[in-house]
Amino acid sequence: xxxxxxxxxxxxxxxxxxxxxxxxxxxxxHKGPPVFTQEERYKMVQAIKWVDEIAPGAPYVTTxxxxxxxxxxxxxxxxxxxxxxxxxxxxxxxxxxxxxxxxKRTQGVSTTDLVGRMLLMTKAHHSNIDxxxxxxxxxxxFGKGPKGHSPWTGVSQFLQTSQKIIQFASGKExxxxxxxxYVAGAFDLFRI
Numbered sequence: 001x002x003x004x005x006x007x008x009x010x011x012x013x014x015x016x017x018x019x020x021x022x023x024x025x026x027x028x029x030h031k032g033p034p035v036f037t038q039e040e041r042y043k044m045v046q047a048i049k050w051v052d053e054i055a056p057g058a059p060y061v062t063t064x065x066x067x068x069x070x071x072x073x074x075x076x077x078x079x080x081x082x083x084x085x086x087x088x089x090x091x092x093x094x095x096x097x098x099x100x101x102x103x104k105r106t107q108g109v110s111t112t113d114l115v116g117r118m119l120l121m122t123k124a125h126h127s128n129i130d131x132x133x134x135x136x137x138x139x140x141x142f143g144k145g146p147k148g149h150s151p152w153t154g155v156s157q158f159l160q161t162s163q164k165i166i167q168f169a170s171g172k173e174x175x176x177x178x179x180x181x182y183v184a185g186a187f188d189l190f191r192i
Contacts, residue, residue: 004048009103010076011050018070019051020058030060030085061090064097074099 011017021041027034036044038056046054055070061084062075075094079102082090094100174180 004050005106006076006078006103007045007048007050010101013076013101013103014073016052017050018053018055018072019045019048020055020062020066021045022060023057026060060084061088062094064093064099067094067099072099074101076101076103078103078105080105 007017007019010019021038024034024038027038034041042054042056045051053070055066059066067073067075075091077091077100084090089095091100
């Protein structure tokens with residue numbers, strides 16, 4: 001959700017959005033083992049409605065050469081700093097050249113937390129709430145009973161607002177003669 005929102009914001013900054021997708025090798029080198037393969041990431045990113053094109057195998061360190069290769073005016077990233085394995089800003093070159101734009105982080109969503117929950121697969125991880133955010137302090141007690149954490153409930157760290165839902169849900173209106181299908185269930189990207 002956080003990455004999709006970043007892509008939505010990036011698309012609003014220009015006319016055509018090309019998204020660089022790193023290889024498994026680049027991800028493993030700088031961040032650790034990838035959760036999805038590069039081919040899965042290519043398919044997922046290309047399927048997002050705000051993405052016009054992908055740049056497969058994009059280098060982890062964004063260069064002016066990469067921007068020029070794809071005829072990009074500028075590069076967009078979230079307001080969290082991204083570092084190489086040796087601690088350098090991955091966007092330093094494009095920032096210095098004035099070809100960098102920033103979009104806001106999605107409040108209440110942490111990719112690190114989501115990946116951690118998927119990999120750990122523990123109920124306890126759901127209640128490991130970052131205490132420095134006021135709304136998390138407030139909601140932390142919802143998943144607790146008088147004797148501590150309930151084994152049956154938890155508090156999602158996903159902050160959903162009606163405005164955010166509208167931004168993602170807006171699309172084309174059904175037309176007369178369209179077939180509208182309702183499908184109940186829980187889904188992920190690869191098991192629809």
